[in-house]
Amino acid sequence: MVAPGFLAIGSGPAGVSAAETFRGRHPHIPVRILSADPALPYAKPPLSKEFLDGGHIDLDLHSAGWFRRHGIDLLLGVTVEHIDVDAQEVITRGGAHYPYWHLVLAPGSCAVPLTVPGGHRAQPLRTFGDAVALKMAARYAASAVVIGGGLVGCEAASCLTALGVATTVVVPESVPLQRRFGVDVGKRVAEMLADAGVTVVTSTTVTAVGETEVTLASGATVDADVVLAATGVRPDIRLADDAGLATRQGRVVVDEHMRTSVRNVYAAGDVTIAHNVAAGRPVVAEHWRDAVQQGRVAGLTAAGQPAIWGKVPGFTCRIGAFTLSYRGWGAGYDTATLTDRAGGFSVVYRAGGRVVGTLDVRSSPAS
Numbered sequence: 001m002v003a004p005g006f007l008a009i010g011s012g013p014a015g016v017s018a019a020e021t022f023r024g025r026h027p028h029i030p031v032r033i034l035s036a037d038p039a040l041p042y043a044k045p046p047l048s049k050e051f052l053d054g055g056h057i058d059l060d061l062h063s064a065g066w067f068r069r070h071g072i073d074l075l076l077g078v079t080v081e082h083i084d085v086d087a088q089e090v091i092t093r094g095g096a097h098y099p100y101w102h103l104v105l106a107p108g109s110c111a112v113p114l115t116v117p118g119g120h121r122a123q124p125l126r127t128f129g130d131a132v133a134l135k136m137a138a139r140y141a142a143s144a145v146v147i148g149g150g151l152v153g154c155e156a157a158s159c160l161t162a163l164g165v166a167t168t169v170v171v172p173e174s175v176p177l178q179r180r181f182g183v184d185v186g187k188r189v190a191e192m193l194a195d196a197g198v199t200v201v202t203s204t205t206v207t208a209v210g211e212t213e214v215t216l217a218s219g220a221t222v223d224a225d226v227v228l229a230a231t232g233v234r235p236d237i238r239l240a241d242d243a244g245l246a247t248r249q250g251r252v253v254v255d256e257h258m259r260t261s262v263r264n265v266y267a268a269g270d271v272t273i274a275h276n277v278a279a280g281r282p283v284v285a286e287h288w289r290d291a292v293q294q295g296r297v298a299g300l301t302a303a304g305q306p307a308i309w310g311k312v313p314g315f316t317c318r319i320g321a322f323t324l325s326y327r328g329w330g331a332g333y334d335t336a337t338l339t340d341r342a343g344g345f346s347v348v349y350r351a352g353g354r355v356v357g358t359l360d361v362r363s364s365p366a367s
């Protein structure tokens with residue numbers, strides 16, 4: 001039996017930043033990360049951007065030596081199957097038991113499965129392994145279909161086109177990114193994609209995935225040597241549910257210190273609905289920077305230091321020749337005011353007369 005200490009489930013930004021932060025405050029207590037992902041912790045945002053259409057780039061958050069030097073025991077390719085909150089230990093798929101004093105649950109999200117005939121043929125884009133597989137498949141492909149007009153779908157479609165693959169993005173809504181940014185911005189995103197060479201097909205769904213084509217609801221077919229399922233994600237609350245942690249809207253409920261409803265168990269990142277002190281209410285933030293910040297708050301709280309989550313969530317993404325930067329609460333809005341300016345535009349989202357989000361869109365410098 002290993003010694004108890006600090007334990008993080010997940011080697012994404014939330015788990016790594018929690019472990020790193022705790023280690024920085026307590027040099028002698030065992031710190032351990034258990035992760036189902038076999039790869040050394042890496043940056044995910046570039047997977048649908050410069051990693052996909054570019055050359056070699058270093059994605060590592062830290063080297064293996066860095067984890068060793070900082071006394072963080074990184075166990076990769078290890079899936080936790082159960083948390084025993086009474087015994088304060090986690091049990092892995094292989095049956096190993098790891099006791100903890102402080103546990104940070106950071107399992108992120110899992111892909112929403114594509115439940116159409118042949119859906120298993122569509123590739124996901126969630127992990128480093130997925131991105132390598134997609135990049136390799138694109139190398140030998142003449143055509144691709146991206147299913148889903150969300151951020152990852154739009155980014156990946158423009159990258160596949162940049163690789164010389166004739167790419168179609170199939171969007172169920174009337175424009176891409178409609179639910180996130182509204183129809184007016186969505187129309188402009190469709191133009192950005194078209195300018196990048198992507199064929200945008202809207203207001204329809206894929207009903208079947210074949211060997212070399214997909215079928216649309218109309219019965220029409222689109223050539224597809226490669227099919228990417230960018231059909232969205234949902235927080236992975238299986239461990240939390242099984243352990244009896246409080247959840248709401250399919251997410252783990254945490255306070256502003258990232259404490260769950262169970263003693264000595266914290267949660268951070270995509271899996272949470274967390275109280276944000278600036279918003280004065282629970283907020284969902286499924287972005288890289290927010291996962292890092294929540295992980296840091298969880299690590300500090302576990303270390304017995306004061307910490308609260310109060311930053312405004314946000315992200316930056318790249319579609320074709322444009323960079324989109326959003327800051328805001330991501331929830332609903334009543335009005336969206338769009339202002340054009342040289343090389344781009346900005347949007348202010350308001351609800352009840354108050355600003356709840358801003359979007360800045362500018363053409364990226366040519367690389």
Ligand SMILES: Cc1cc2nc3c(=O)[nH]c(=O)nc-3n(C[C@H](O)[C@H](O)[C@H](O)COP(=O)(O)OP(=O)(O)OC[C@H]3O[C@@H](n4cnc5c(N)ncnc54)[C@H](O)[C@@H]3O)c2cc1C
Nearest residue numbers: 010011012013014036037045080108269270286287288315
């Ligand atoms: C292709 C792509 C592009 C993105 N681009 C952007 C972007 O431009 N900007 C932005 O802000 N965000 C972006 N995101 C989202 C961002 O990466 C996530 O919000 C962030 O990674 C969430 O961090 P996390 O630590 O909560 O979860 P994750 O990064 O998903 O990490 C979860 C970890 O938990 C592990 N795990 C899960 N279950 C178990 C288990 N039972 N046992 C052990 N380990 C487990 C997983 O293997 C993984 O290591 C992108 C995501 C993807 C996939």
